[in-house]
Amino acid sequence: MEQYMKNGTRSSTYHLIATTSWLGMGEVATKDVFDWIATEPLIxxxxxxxxxxxxxxxxxxxxTGDTASSIECYMNVYGATKEEAQMEMRKIIENCWKDINQEYLRPTVVIPREKLMAMIKLSRVAEFIYKDEDAYSFSKNKLKDIVSMVLIDPIIP
Incomplete structure (x- = not known):
């Protein structure tokens, strides 16, 4: 399970997206910040x-069956049912949010708050996209309508 998580988070390109999102943030994108992110901090x-x-x-x-997922790995390693594996993944997610909040609230000199907040916002986007379905892969569902409402037909006060 641990090996899957290590490979799974890397193959999701999340680390790359989080890092490249900083490039347009101006002066707060210093060498120290990029050195810090290379250490793979808890957040x-x-x-x-x-x-x-x-x-x-x-x-x-x-x-199911196409590629391994955390659900299948957990079921195989611990002999759990699908429902037990899903419940455990939700517990891990909840604990990760606690880690994120703790890291954000910890005072730091090297990392500007804007950088930490960018990672929090990316996590919020993941929560939004994958809340009820895979709205990224099947974007013709609710995600398409929401993006249209925001970018094409915005409500202007």
């Missing part, structure tokens, strides 16, 4: 874990 690991597990929970029924 990055927790955020990536949330994205990976939410994706697995949303796509498990759709792609």
């Amino acid at each position: 990055l690991v927790a955020s990536g874990t949330i994205a990976r597990l939410l994706n697995d929970l949303a796509t498990h029924e759709v792609y």
